[in-house]
Amino acid sequence: MTRVATLMRRALLPAVAVALVACGSDTPTVPQAAAAPLIATSVSVKQTGDAPVKLVENSVTLKIDDAKLINVTLTAHSTATRAVTMSARASLYDKDGKLVGDATGGALQVQPNADVQLKLTGPTPSGTVSSATFEFTTIPAPTPLSG
Numbered sequence: 712m713t714r715v716a717t718l719m720r721r722a723l724l725p726a727v728a729v730a731l732v733a734c735g736s737d738t739p740t741v742p743q744a745a746a747a748p749l750i751a752t753s754v755s756v757k758q759t760g761d762a763p764v765k766l767v768e769n770s771v772t773l774k775i776d777d778a779k780l781i782n783v784t785l786t787a788h789s790t791a792t793r794a795v796t797m798s799a800r801a802s803l804y805d806k807d808g809k810l811v812g813d814a815t816g817g818a819l820q821v822q823p824n825a826d827v828q829l830k831l832t833g834p835t836p837s838g839t840v841s842s843a844t845f846e847f848t849t850i851p852a853p854t855p856l857s858g
Contacts, residue, residue: 748839749775749779749781749835749836749838749839749840750773750774750775750836750839750840751806751839751840751841753841754771754773754840754841754842754843755841755842755843756771756842756843756844756845757842757843757844757845758844758845758846758847759844759845759846760846760847760848762797762846762847762848762849763789763790763791763792763795763849764787764788764789764790764791764797764799764847764849765787765788765790766785766786766787766788766845766847767785767786767787767788767826770784770785770786771783771784771785771843771845772784772785773840773843775835779835780832780833780834780835781803781812781814781832781833781834781835781836781840782814782830782831782832783801783814783816783830783831783832783833783843784828784829784830784831785799785828785829785831785845786826786827786828786829787799787821787826787827787829787847788824788825788826789821789822789823789824789825789826789827789849790823790824791821791823791849792823793823793851793852794820794821794822794823794851794852795821795849795850795851795852796817796818796819796820796821796849796850796851796852797817797818797821797827797829797847797848797849798815798816798817798847798848798849799815799816799817799829799831799845799846799847799848800813800814800815800831800845800846801813801814801815801831801833801843801844801845802843802844802845802846803833803836803840803842803843804840804841804842804843804844805838805839805840805841806839806841808842809838811836811837811838811839811840812833812834812835812836812837812838812840813833814831814832814833815831815832815833816829816830816831816832817829819852820852821849821852
């Protein structure tokens with residue numbers, strides 16, 4: 712065998728060995744934390760504040776998305792006398808009343824006496840959500856430009 716062939720075989724031998732070891736049949740696994748529910752089976756809901764908004768009964772849903780963020784969907788009814796920009800904050804509590812998360816969102820140009828679906832988002836709750844308190848704020852919506 713030539714000297715060049717011997718050197719090439721020696722250089723390739725470690726790479727081939729690594730490739731063979733990497734082709735093992737065992738699938739690598741990553742240990743996961745024990746799954747704990749982040750949303751209780753039943754979540755009580757209430758509204759606070761004095762904004763001209765009424766939370767529509769039985770319209771609240773809470774879900775955890777693939778990124779483990781909290782997503783809250785609800786319907787709100789505007790009782791304002793003109794179009795408003797509406798914002799909402801959900802304060803999320805565990806069964807002991809400890810704050811475990813929050814979610815925020817809003818809508819523009821909500822017309823008087825209209826229902827609007829709001830989608831609130833927030834970080835992963837730090838415990839199991841058992842109740843939610845919603846606070847709404849409104850400001851007069853700017854007049855849209857006509858062109």
